[in-house]
Amino acid sequence: MANRLRPEIIITGAGASGLWMGYHLINHGFKGKILFIDQNLYSRKGKNWSFWAKEDEEISKFASFSWDTLLFETPKVYKEFPIAPLKYFTVRSSSFEGFMLHFLKESGQTEFVEDEIIEVLGNGTAICKNNTYQAEEFILSSIYDLEHIQKEARSFLWQHFYGRVIEFDQPVFKENVMGFMNFEIPQTHGIDFIYTLPFSDRMALVEYTIFSKDLLEFDEYAKAWDQYIKKTFKSEYWVLEEEFGKIPMTDFRFPYRKEKILYIGTAGGHVRGATGYGFKNMYHETQNLALKIISGKVPNQPFQSKTRHDFYDSVFLKVLKTHPNPYEIFESMFTKRNPKDVLKFLGKEGSLLDDLKIISACPPIPFIKALFGK
Numbered sequence: 001m002a003n004r005l006r007p008e009i010i011i012t013g014a015g016a017s018g019l020w021m022g023y024h025l026i027n028h029g030f031k032g033k034i035l036f037i038d039q040n041l042y043s044r045k046g047k048n049w050s051f052w053a054k055e056d057e058e059i060s061k062f063a064s065f066s067w068d069t070l071l072f073e074t075p076k077v078y079k080e081f082p083i084a085p086l087k088y089f090t091v092r093s094s095s096f097e098g099f100m101l102h103f104l105k106e107s108g109q110t111e112f113v114e115d116e117i118i119e120v121l122g123n124g125t126a127i128c129k130n131n132t133y134q135a136e137e138f139i140l141s142s143i144y145d146l147e148h149i150q151k152e153a154r155s156f157l158w159q160h161f162y163g164r165v166i167e168f169d170q171p172v173f174k175e176n177v178m179g180f181m182n183f184e185i186p187q188t189h190g191i192d193f194i195y196t197l198p199f200s201d202r203m204a205l206v207e208y209t210i211f212s213k214d215l216l217e218f219d220e221y222a223k224a225w226d227q228y229i230k231k232t233f234k235s236e237y238w239v240l241e242e243e244f245g246k247i248p249m250t251d252f253r254f255p256y257r258k259e260k261i262l263y264i265g266t267a268g269g270h271v272r273g274a275t276g277y278g279f280k281n282m283y284h285e286t287q288n289l290a291l292k293i294i295s296g297k298v299p300n301q302p303f304q305s306k307t308r309h310d311f312y313d314s315v316f317l318k319v320l321k322t323h324p325n326p327y328e329i330f331e332s333m334f335t336k337r338n339p340k341d342v343l344k345f346l347g348k349e350g351s352l353l354d355d356l357k358i359i360s361a362c363p364p365i366p367f368i369k370a371l372f373g374k
């Protein structure tokens with residue numbers, strides 16, 4: 001089929017990174033036309049994206065909920081830690097998408113097409129099931145080939161989770177305390193922990209999270225989740241929402257650019273290999289890219305530049321795969337160091353010296369073995 005239009009920019013995938021990308025381009029004064037292509041624009045399942053930030057950072061205005069204290073638990077440790085001046089924020093995807101779609105449509109520069117992308121070519125063509133589109137300048141692509149990543153990566157783990165938003169008939173949660181990692185559950189499937197976001201003293205998103213090589217059968221997630229809830233809470237509750245997610249945790253070397261294609265989001269390596277956090281990083285990375293596009297200074301490099309954080313992630317992933325009790329690594333970090341510094345480390349916001357302080361809190365033998373490939 002013939003091209004319908006020739007926009008300056010095509011954004012393939014109108015998910016978190018695609019929408020951030022469009023937002024920053026328009027916000028920073030890009031004047032061209034932008035075409036979004038996504039296979040699912042109108043019947044999306046809700047997600048919750050969380051991150052930590054200072055309240056005055058722009059990204060925090062997109063959040064629906066925030067907490068000033070995090071809780072870290074293992075069989076040996078119960079540690080509530082205030083994180084001021086940071087807060088832990090959660091963005092509900094429905095309200096984020098609602099804001100973004102309104103903002104982007106209002107600009108008069110955007111068009112949205114629902115279609116399945118078959119292939120994106122370096123010359124700026126997006127070949128879709130129902131049509132073919134051509135970008136004048138760039139295709140910003142958040143579409144990736146999972147099989148290729150799994151084949152090429154030296155380390156690959158899934159972070160997979162099953163959660164439900166539940167409401168109890170009486171107060172059971174501390175409203176200001178977000179359950180960051182609770183390892184006080186059987187380590188049955190890999191590295192298993194519970195993540196709890198209280199939306200009120202009765203309502204929360206409770207997620208059963210696993211880091212492991214393989215995914216589970218779907219009903220096993222619900223079973224593990226039920227067991228935790230039954231053991232922990234004695235009150236009646238109602239299920240309001242359900243969420244399932246899987247995030248690649250990998251040291252795969254993600255591409256940056258192939259001719260007219262610029263990679264964003266998970267496809268561009270914006271999700272941190274060792275943690276699965278990426279939402280806030282996508283905000284910054286897409287903003288940097290928008291400024292480069294507008295100023296005509298996009299580097300012609302094929303891969304994302306390697307940083308010391310990529311090196312840490314690669315070693316850390318190996319340790320997680322091989323250590324008999326990997327949660328002890330997190331336990332060492334959170335008990336021997338100031339948890340706020342651990343967040344800085346996990347968010348790539350510390351100096352080299354800060355990083356070394358956190359790394360030196362971890363048991364050395366597994367890291368030495370991982371470094372020498374054992």
Ligand SMILES: Cc1cc2nc3c(=O)[nH]c(=O)nc-3n(C[C@H](O)[C@H](O)[C@H](O)COP(=O)(O)OP(=O)(O)OC[C@H]3O[C@@H](n4cnc5c(N)ncnc54)[C@H](O)[C@@H]3O)c2cc1C
Pocket residue numbers: 012013014015016017018037038039040047048049050051115116117118142143243244245246247264265266267271276277278279280
């Ligand atoms: C359930 C869930 C919860 C997460 N929670 C957090 C969190 O709390 N904090 C955090 O930092 N990170 C989180 N992440 C990790 C990461 O931030 C998200 O996955 C984020 O959505 C990734 O953004 P993205 O743009 O790369 O991909 P997506 O947001 O998944 O967007 C990709 C878009 O491309 C479309 N698409 C895919 N293939 C095609 C195709 N062939 N044709 C057309 N369209 C296509 C999809 O419909 C989708 O809209 C979470 C991930 C998941 C899955």
